[in-house]
Amino acid sequence: MSADHLQFLKNKFIQDLEDARENEIPLLSHFLGIKGVLEAKEITSSTPICLKNCLYDAMSALEECVVLSEKREPRKKKGGPMRGYTLAEH
Helix, strand or coil: CHHHHHHHHHHHHHHHHHHHCCCCCCCHHHHHHHHHHHHHCCCCCCCCCCHHHHHHHHHHHHHHHHHHHHHEEECCCCCCCCCCEEECCC
């Protein structure tokens, strides 16, 4: 049962990342690195259930980056320290 749960979380993270790639999200290279590790990892019945917490943390961080990217809007002039983006004022 725990292997099924871990496999579900792994697949969900990978799918959520693919959906998020449509937007420019912060830390994309780090999330792609996590995806690479997860794709190389085979989840079996002997996989420790503590991996669950890591997957939840990765999914939470991805969600926060997606929300942040949705709040950003292009800056008027490029070349600034924020590389063309700033937080939108709402």
